[in-house]
Amino acid sequence: MVSPAEQPSGVPPLGGSDAANTAGIGSLLDAFGAMAEDMDLDTVLERVTTAACQLVDARFGALGVVGPDRKLSQFVVVGLDDDAARRIGSLPEGHGVLGLLITDPRPLRLHDLREHPRSVGFPAHHPRMTSFLGVPIRIHGKVFGNLYLTEKNGGEDFSATDEQLLVALAAAAGVAIENSRLFDDATRRTRWLEGGLNAARELLEQDDAARNDFGVLTRHALYASHSNVAVVLRDFGHDRGVICEAAEGEHADAFVGRSGAEASLLEDLSAASEPLLLTAADAARLLPGAPPGVIDTLMCTMLSGTEDRQFLLIGRSAAAPPFSAVDHEMMQSFTSHVSLALELLGAHRRREQQAVFGDRDRIARDLHDLVIQRLFAAGLSIQGLRKFLTDSEPLNRITAVTSELDSTIRELRDTIYSLRSVPQITPTFTSSIFALVAEVFDGHELEPVVQLSGPLDAVVEQALAAHVRAILIEGLSNALRHADASSVTVALQATRDRLELTITDDGRGFEQAPSTGGLANMRHRAELSGGVLNISSTPGQGTVVVLTVPLGL
Known part of the structure; x- marks a missing residue:
């Protein structure tokens, strides 16, 4: 028998017979082994609770985790099947006898917990429980939670030996839980680092021209954060609000293209700021298209290395674990990785653009100088042949050739001017589309939905972009002025062989499109771009405008 002086730290001396003590120590060692078999925190909590029930021969057991608000944030139950738990309803929050161990964390044994002054009774369909044993679980001197055991098999009360065994188990459980939490933190950090590095690597790859940069970012952010949804918002400034450029996760389609009017929530956020934690109410103001219950909390950081103020947000539902200190820390690391990648990608694209413009300047100089x-x-030489000719037909031929040469020279001068007139730095096509929509709807209560997809910036040339913007302005203006619409959706998609712009509204519609005015100008623009414009409308059901332009990539 182990003497008190030889007891391991945290294991009190056992009372009772040697046989009982030996059996208790054997059960305790078995419980220690069961807790050490897995590092997943939820699994460890369940195994601690199961081991506690087996150790003191209890029918029901529970482990309540104490949250920052001094209430039970997690409650692991053993002994109740799923149907019984469903009929009981919501889990305890820490009132009554359960709350007593939160405010006074000391071991507690009761003959009948219903007779305790702090007892608040049981909900409907709750099984009968009388005998009770509860002990706190401490980690580094701080209470992590409590073990609750009820209904010792055989109808007996829990003994002092049971209490001592459970106290010892709680001490070991504290170590196991702390190790599991450290392992969980390390796993989270690894996942965040992998996500950031993988996102940066994919962003810097130049193989796929059809890639959506922000789609890459949200996909890796969703994986790294283990959240329900990840979105990228663009802030247009001048009180125009924000718009969702990309989204990944649950109900992602409900976010993309939606505008939020409350950009003020993010105005103090900079690239150097710590992640901002937002509530469900804040999420509803920033992302008005979010279905109820999808987002309970949001964590937000600002991206650097982009043209406009853009933000990365990750959201979790109420059922998901709350954002931890590790999430706050590692989201900054993730953002720094992807921001650097975006900055390098932008520099690379600017260098490519500069190289193209340099070639254009060289070609223009060669055309002009050579x-x-x-x-x-050659024209002067041909003109000099006149003095050797007297017949009218050769002279007319010389005049025609010199006129053709003059016309060619004029066309070359126009070409040289157009080559040299391209600005050195131009905003991207997608940026101009977002800015155009924001400007058209500025001052209107109607919030449009903008959905962009495909390699738009890579395949849309400057001339085509001008025609598309003109058609878009006219289509949106018509919807605002004449349609009396309650919703307007703009969808712009680029594939390998065509560009498609669709403007849809639910306004009053019309029977026959007028042959003059704005719609006629839109058709003319479509012809100039080499595309086709289709306009379909039904009175009372709205209008759909579709521009299709072949790209021939």
Whole structure:
């Protein structure tokens, strides 16, 4: 028999017979082994509760985790099947006798917990419980939670030996839970680091021209954070609100293209700021298209390395674990990785653009200094042949050739001017689309939905972009001025072979489109772009405008 002086730390001396003590120590060692078999925190909590029931021969057991608000934030139950738990309803929050161990964390044994002054009774369908044993679980001197055991098999009360065994188990459980929490933190950090590095690597790859940069970012952010949804918002400034550019996760389609008017929530957030924690009410103001219950909390950071103020948000539902200190820390690391990648990607694209513009300047100089001068010299030489000719037909031929050369020189000069007139730095096509929609709807209560997909910035040339913007402005203006619509959706999609712009409203519609005015201008623009414009409308059901332009990639 182990003497008190030889007892391991945290294991009190056992009372009772040697046989009983030996059996108790054997059960305790078995419980220690069961707790050490897994590192997952939820699994460890369940195994601690199961081991406690087996150790003191209890019919029911529970482990309540004490949250920051001094209430039970998690409640693991053993002994109740799923049907019984469902009929009981919501889990305890820490009132009555359960709450006594939160306010006074000391071991508690009761003959009948219903007779205790702090007892608040049981909900309907709750099984009968009388005998009770509760002990706190401490980690580094701080109470993590409590073990609750009821209904010792055989109808007896829990003994002092049971209490001592459970106290010893709680001490070991504290170590197991702390190790599991450390393992969980390390796993979270690894997942965040992998997500950030994988996102940066994919962003910097140049193989896929059809890639959506922010779609890559949200996909990896969703994986890294283990959240329900990840979105990227763009802030247009000047009190125009924000718009969701990309989303991944649950109900992602409900977010993309939606506008939020409450950009003020993010105005103090900078790239150097710590992640901002937002409530469900804040989420509803920023993301008005979110279905109820999808987002309970949001964590938000600002991206750097982009043209506009853009933000990465990750959201979790009430059923998901709350954001931890590790999540706050690692989201900053993730954002720094992807922001650096976006900055490098932008620099690379600017260098490519500069290289293209440099080639254009060189071609323009060669055309001016070499080709035009040679054509001009050839024209003068042909003109010099006049003095050797007297017949009208050769002279007319010379006049026609020199006129053609003059016309060619003028066209070359126009080409040289167009090559040199391209601005060195231009906003992306998608940026101009977002800005255009925000400007058109500025001051209107109607909030449009904008959905962009495909390699728009890579495949849409400057001339085509001008026609698309003109058609979009006219279509949106018509919807605002004449349609009396309650919703307007803009969908712009680029594939390998075509560009498709769709403007849909639920306004009053019309029977026959007018042949003059704005709609006629839109058709003319479509012809100039080499595309086709289809307008379909039903009175009382709205209008759909579809522009299709072949790209021939």
